[in-house]
Amino acid sequence: MSNKSLEKSKIRILLLEGVHQSALDTFEAAGYSNIEYLSGSLSEDALIEKIRDAHFVGIRSRTQLTRKVFEAAEKLVAVGCFCIGTNQVDLDAATETGVVVFNAPYSNTRSVAELVLAEAILLLRRIPERNASCHNGGWLKNAKNSFEVRGKVLGIIGYGNIGTQFGILAEGLGMKVKFYDVVTKLPLGNAEQVASLPELLQVSDVVSLHVPETAATKWMIGAEQFAHMKQNAIFINASRGTVVDIDALAEALDRDRLLGAAVDVFPVEPRTNDDEFKSPLRGLDNVILTPHIGGSTVEAQRNIGIEVADKLITFSDNGTSISAVNFPEVALPAHPGKHRILHIHHNVPGVMSEINHIFSENNINISGQYLQTSNNVGYVVIDVDQDCGPKALQMIRDVKGTIKARILF
Ligand SMILES: NC(=O)C1=CN([C@@H]2O[C@H](COP(=O)(O)OP(=O)(O)OC[C@H]3O[C@@H](n4cnc5c(N)ncnc54)[C@H](O)[C@@H]3O)[C@@H](O)[C@H]2O)C=CC1
Numbered sequence: 466m467s468n469k470s471l472e473k474s475k476i477r478i479l480l481l482e483g484v485h486q487s488a489l490d491t492f493e494a495a496g497y498s499n500i501e502y503l504s505g506s507l508s509e510d511a512l513i514e515k516i517r518d519a520h521f522v523g524i525r526s527r528t529q530l531t532r533k534v535f536e537a538a539e540k541l542v543a544v545g546c547f548c549i550g551t552n553q554v555d556l557d558a559a560t561e562t563g564v565v566v567f568n569a570p571y572s573n574t575r576s577v578a579e580l581v582l583a584e585a586i587l588l589l590r591r592i593p594e595r596n597a598s599c600h601n602g603g604w605l606k607n608a609k610n611s612f613e614v615r616g617k618v619l620g621i622i623g624y625g626n627i628g629t630q631f632g633i634l635a636e637g638l639g640m641k642v643k644f645y646d647v648v649t650k651l652p653l654g655n656a657e658q659v660a661s662l663p664e665l666l667q668v669s670d671v672v673s674l675h676v677p678e679t680a681a682t683k684w685m686i687g688a689e690q691f692a693h694m695k696q697n698a699i700f701i702n703a704s705r706g707t708v709v710d711i712d713a714l715a716e717a718l719d720r721d722r723l724l725g726a727a728v729d730v731f732p733v734e735p736r737t738n739d740d741e742f743k744s745p746l747r748g749l750d751n752v753i754l755t756p757h758i759g760g761s762t763v764e765a766q767r768n769i770g771i772e773v774a775d776k777l778i779t780f781s782d783n784g785t786s787i788s789a790v791n792f793p794e795v796a797l798p799a800h801p802g803k804h805r806i807l808h809i810h811h812n813v814p815g816v817m818s819e820i821n822h823i824f825s826e827n828n829i830n831i832s833g834q835y836l837q838t839s840n841n842v843g844y845v846v847i848d849v850d851q852d853c854g855p856k857a858l859q860m861i862r863d864v865k866g867t868i869k870a871r872i873l874f
């Protein structure tokens with residue numbers, strides 16, 4: 466499968482899920498105008514139809530890029546996840562079809578940390594119930610089960626970019642921060658790492674999840690874990706919906722094991738803002754339900770729009786794959802006066818020697834060569850003299866093990 470270098474106006478960009486205007490502006494400023502913009506995500510069948518002609522696709526957390534989608538996306542060069550999580554993308558299928566995936570690992574982390582901090586305060590004061598009561602003409606003026614955050618134990622599961630920021634903010638309010646992580650982490654401030662999840666659950670007044678969706682985190686919190694938690698603790702999940710057994714959470718709330726919960730992410734989320742949100746947590750006054758907006762602030766979305774669009778543009782214009790999540794990372798200089806061949810291949814012995822043999826047999830002068838490999842895939846970029854580019858592309862396509870090749874003029 467090959468893509469020749471196209472005029473920018475012919476490079477088709479499909480943006481889903483209402484990515485920020487800053488992404489459109491960044492693409493347009495770089496000369497990319499052939500952009501289709503959708504505010505929601507699409508079903509697999511609809512996506513397969515749309516993606517057939519797309520060279521670049523931008524998504525957020527809702528769009529499922531499955532193997533079937535990648536197999537239909539014959540022209541696809543790269544995917545931009547305008548978010549942190551990439552669990553919605555079949556990364557193996559992307560790699561095997563030679564599609565590079567980028568994300569924005571930092572830009573919305575502060576927004577999530579601020580939201581969960583606010584939720585911890587509101588839940589410890591039972592504000593959601595009182596707010597609902599006031600709206601219905603009630604007046605729940607009492608101090609029962611209402612607490613300050615000061616002095617309470619915050620238990621963070623997953624002490625990464627979000628977990629650490631939450632810990633620092635919470636410590637500023639006098640909370641004692643403990644965390645559980647599969648990796649040994651430098652505790653910031655006075656935070657303490659604990660050795661096991663049950664230990665964290667047993668001592669925490671507020672438990673907040675900040676892990677990625679992986680095989681190990683799937684359903685990591687269920688009835689057994691809720692049973693370990695302190696009576697009247699608060700539970701917060703702004704990580705991924707599949708990390709928590711939502712029925713077990715509903716039951717723990719129902720049995721008054723927990724004082725309250727805040728949930729931003731769900732095992733199944735509506736595809737667009739017009740679809741109905743269904744959840745066993747609906748109607749519970751002590752639960753803050755939000756529509757996966759942990760990272761949805763103007764600041765975060767604007768920065769993500771620029772960051773991810775920039776990564777896609779750089780990969781399109783120059784081939785640089787730095788910070789790709791599924792691909793060997795190659796940082797490339799400009800290639801003035803040269804044609805640049807980008808070749809993605811299965812990482813098997815013999816590919817490079819065949820390429821070099823073909824080039825030398827055909828008197829194609831190589832002025833620069835950059836190679837990186839990962840377990841399954843190799844990415845080699847070769848700069849050649851201007852008159853040789855199309856011929857070199859033609860020949861490199863026939864090399865055994867080729868997944869994808871394109872040329873930049
Ligand atoms: N609600 C929202 O809008 C948003 C949700 N997220 C979610 O939050 C997650 C975390 O984001 P970051 O902090 O930036 O990620 P990160 O990669 O910086 O940190 C994740 C931490 O979880 C730890 N971890 C991984 N597996 C674990 C396990 N089985 N048990 C305990 N710890 C484990 C890692 O070692 C790491 O320290 C993202 O992967 C994403 O799914 C991110 C942004 C916005």
Ligand SMILES: O=C(O)CCC(=O)C(=O)O
Pocket residue numbers: 525526527547548549550551573757760761
């Ligand atoms: O803003 C979004 O659509 C997704 C945010 C998120 O969950 C992430 O960044 O991983």
